[in-house]
Amino acid sequence: MKSSTICKEWLDSLPPTQGYLKNEQSIGREFLLEKGMPSKKDEAWRLSNFNKLNSFLSLPTIIDSEDIKSEFKSIFPEKDENRERIIINPNKNPILNINLPNGIEKLSNREIEENLGQIVKSTNIKNDISVCLNQLTSLELLALKVKRNFNHSLEIVIPSIEEKSISTRIFLLIEEGAKLDLLQIFIGNNNSAQNHLIEIKLESKVELTHGLISLGEEKDSSSICTLAVEQSEKSKYSLHSIHHGWDYARFEPRIIQSKGEASTMIKGLQVTKSKEQIATHSLIRFEGPNGKLDQLQKAVASEHSHCIFNGSIEVPQKAQKTEASQLSRNLLLSKRARIDTKPELEIVADDVRCTHGATVSQLQDEELFYLLSRGIDNKHANSLLLKGYYDEVISSFPKSAKKWNFIEKLIQDIKK
């Protein structure tokens, strides 16, 4: 996919977009023509499996409305009473079932104009191909506003379509003092691809709990998701993410504390098996003083799979008294699997407390032996230990998330 002709061919095959996304598409187009596809020389893509990226791009992006089948809804677990569910068919008839609760409304045209793309722009990443791919392919926009001082629960489900590639673009504006408990679910399908670009703006004193359950499930499913979050002062953002079962997945959370004075918590888990590759590239930047970050990234790689974590933390001069901690914990369960982890700390402020750590190991033999010596068989002992390992991330999900049965899925396909 390197050569510019292929690039151009692919670009020309994309359906043109309308409205706000039209401008976005041309930005993406310009970017891709100028920079081309990433290569091994791009630090951020160095470890990416380019064959998988290419097959991601080879799936057709035009979809008929029938593609989203209504029976979909029936296979989803029943929704919580107090949690509204939005199911997205990204390309046509955008929102299959939307029932916005009181206090959540669609963004006005002016608000969209003012905000769309701004957060992603401020994250400012070199060769930002994930974003560009979404700009090129997203045809519809879901732009919502959570109104001042409301307290809500919302669920957004995005299923995939067999043999197709879908793209979604979401913008959430959360007004001052509001609380939102957001649960997002991405589900893969046979030979399918997903590409998401989510921008969230947290005004001051907002509390957002963001659960993201990303399950590939079927064969050859892939997903690229960029999440750009801007936090105003005194806001609290906690992100809990699980990525599992994708043949190829790339998750790029980027969080900017625009004036510092905010708190961010991230707990992420990625689990791979067979020949899967899942990567998380996170960026947290403090643009003001007194910011806090607590980040935990866990990964488990088995069989022939590959887990990647790349975590940037930037603390510029204006971000005095920042307290940031990042921990990357990895389990490598097979001789043919691979773990790559790279924390990146860039600090220019002297009055800060930043720590980071990384470990790569296997399940502890002593722990395993302890369980075995109590008469528990190997398989159970392993799954118990894994459950314990996952718990730090999983336990912070809202209860309603458990309906998606991800815990069982996470455990059942890991064999030591």
Next chain:
Amino acid sequence: MTQSNTVEEIVSKPYKYGFITEIETEKIPKGLNEDVIRLISAKKNEPNFLLEFRLRAYEQWLKMKEPDWSGLNYSKVDYQDLVYYAAPKQDIKKKSLDEVDPKLLETFEKLGIPLSEQKRLSNVAVDAVFDSVSIATTYKEKLAEHGVIFCSISEAISEYPDLIEKYIGTVVPINDNFFAALNSAVFSDGSFVYIPKGVECPMELSSYFRINSGDTGQFERTLIIAEESSSVSYLEGCTAPMFDTNTLHAAVVELVALDNASIKYSTVQNWYAGNEEGVGGIYNFVTKRGECRGNRSKISWSQVETGSAITWKYPSCVLQGDNSIGEFYSIALTNNCQKADTGTKMIHIGKNTKSKIVSKGISAGQSKNSYRGLVSISPNAEGSRNYSQCDSMLIGDKASANTYPYIQSKQPQSNIEHEASTCRISEDQLFYLQSRGIDFEESVSMLISGFCSDVFNELPLEFASEADKLLALKLEGSVG
């Protein structure tokens, strides 16, 4: 922040090795081409294999691009405007020190490295390198009694060509990187150490590198071979005069440790760092690598890096032999506009290999101090372990400290642990020391030494106090 301001003042001190030795020097004309390489080789009476080695390297170098990956901007070196060979004018190397130009001896004495028999350091053998050539090596005879060879690499090339041919370029291949290729093509001198089987080297070996000419690139080459069950501790020191221009220093160091052998390699690097505005100073682009070829072998790097305008340096260990051990202990202190990008690579290939990394970075002024390292565990390195600790201390709010530890594992029966932290001099600790009557400067100095103590403990005894002094010197204020 009045506290950090004063701390900043303390870490700024004049460079005391900035003098120039007035001595007649033989230089070849500026510029680099095949003829220059032939000329260098001819001047040194080199055997043919080495000339070919140089020419192959030059050919590779021409095809390579100067790296710019670490985000360090610097004014590019004009490779045609450099002198590739400069030597103090004197007849061929003297047998006895009495015949060495007294100016040179004086220079080294001024640098704290007396070479004459009366004054020389006891229990440390020194090879003194001035610009492109080695001037003197002390204690050669005593070492020879144990079968230890310690001499300049030029001498080794003519005296022990077989050893050189067997080992040179086998740890750092000529095409390893841009600067290693350049060094392989034009290296002028450096040190050679050979420790025979079963011998524990009876004294510390030390090389002292001095750049004197402003337009001369320094390309030294060091090769250390520790045969089975031998051990050696080697240390190098470096200084240069103050010039407004940037001088290039692109050394290559290769270490080979065979079964049960152990090599400890320590560096105190205090090249001229440029002035407060960042004008002048040495570009220190160095390739250092050791191979633990033998089972149970061990290579340990320790470094105290305080000088140079820009440092790119990643002393690495390739742990091939089963149960081999690699270590890296580093202190990097940057001030003003200095940039240091340093760290290590620990490549675990053999079974049950172990590595340990302890890095302490201190950045003051507007300097940029980065730790960049790689720990890689390959599929066959069962039972391998790594522990890394990277701590940064920031002084003032314009200095930056970056940490980029790459970790890669393909072996489940292995453990990697990495920890890092960033801090500044704690006000409470400072007050505690002061409230016991210790003055501000000494308190700061004690706290910085304390921050670095894990690394100091790893330096050879003769050297630890020297390094501490160097750090204290760097921290010396107007008083005292």
Next chain:
Amino acid sequence: MISSTSETILSIEDLHATVEDQEILHGVNLVVKEGEIHAIMGRNGSGKSTLSKVIAGHPSYKVLSGSIQFKGKDILELEPEERARIGIFLGFQYPVEIPGVSNLEFLRVATNSRRKELLKSELDTFEFEDLVKERLKIVEMDPAFLERSVNEGFSGGEKKRNEILQMALLEPIISILDETDSGLDIDALRIVASGINKLSQPNSATILITHYQRLLNEITPDFVHIMADGKIIKTGNKELAIDLEKSGYDFIDKDTKEKEMAK
């Protein structure tokens, strides 16, 4: 030990001080003479610790007005190390850990800087080791602590003993011991208290800052001051401490209210 001719060591007049822009001391007055032992008691937040930090010269505490004189000389302009050298010692409530800095080295440098001030010769490593071994006995401390980093990994009691050891080495003229008794078990308390008693000299003085009576059972104070809201509101003899122990701090509140009412 107190005689009418005793010289004044420390004299504090109408001291107002702030930390982080908040005024904590609202006019403290205190006079300490040679040979005296003073106890300052009061609730958390009454300003006791602040007073000790201000006397020692902590940079975070700013003096707004008033004066502190040591032997008739104003010390407010002195750096903390200068105050230490002339004989002002602060025993910290929470001695800070300093990893990597050898305890022995630290003690030696500190001792020598005090000796220099006293125009005594500096001690070399060997001489100092002899001195420190002798002084260790006062606090019944294991010499192994000398080999460790300053306070690093010390238990609460060990840290406090290390403080008293420093006092023994620096031979201060006035020692301000901030909650030296907190976190100590009975045995450790006894050792620390006997150390303080052994070290007291006719020409020196001690200020004990404490919450509880129990330290005062071991060391008998000549004066007991009660601090509240950044002022010394009551001064008495050791009976005052005993009253306080019995009836708690509430009686001060009552007392203050009555005073205010009287106004």
